[in-house]
Amino acid sequence: xxxxxxxxxxxxxxxxxxxxxxxxxxxxxxxxxxxxxxxxxxxxxxxxxxxxxxxxxxxxxxxxxxxxxx
Numbered sequence: 091x092x093x094x095x096x097x098x099x100x101x102x103x104x105x106x107x108x109x110x111x112x113x114x115x116x117x118x119x120x121x122x123x124x125x126x127x128x129x130x131x132x133x134x135x136x137x138x139x140x141x142x143x144x145x146x147x148x149x150x151x152x153x154x155x156x157x158x159x160x
Contacts, residue, residue, distance in 0.1 A: 092146070100131045105153050114147040121152050129160065 092115060094107040103123035110116045119128060129150065136146045150158040 096135055097132060100135070101128050103128060110149070111147075113144050114149070116149045116151060118151050118153055119158070121154065123152075125150070125158060 092109050092113075094109060094115065097107045097115065097117060098104055101123070103120045104117060105120055106116075106118040108116045108118075117128075117132065119125065132148060136148060150160065152158065
């Protein structure tokens, strides 16, 4: 289980975080979010949390459902 509260607390622009599958998160951002800054913060936490070397898949999307290409 992934501790999603860490990800939610990163920015007010993060509207929702869901564990959609084991080792997969979907992070929903507001339309005017600073995407690059949030991605850097999320990647930092994700790499810090990988204690057992599992790969974490992260999907970023806007609140209108549009997926953000990274």
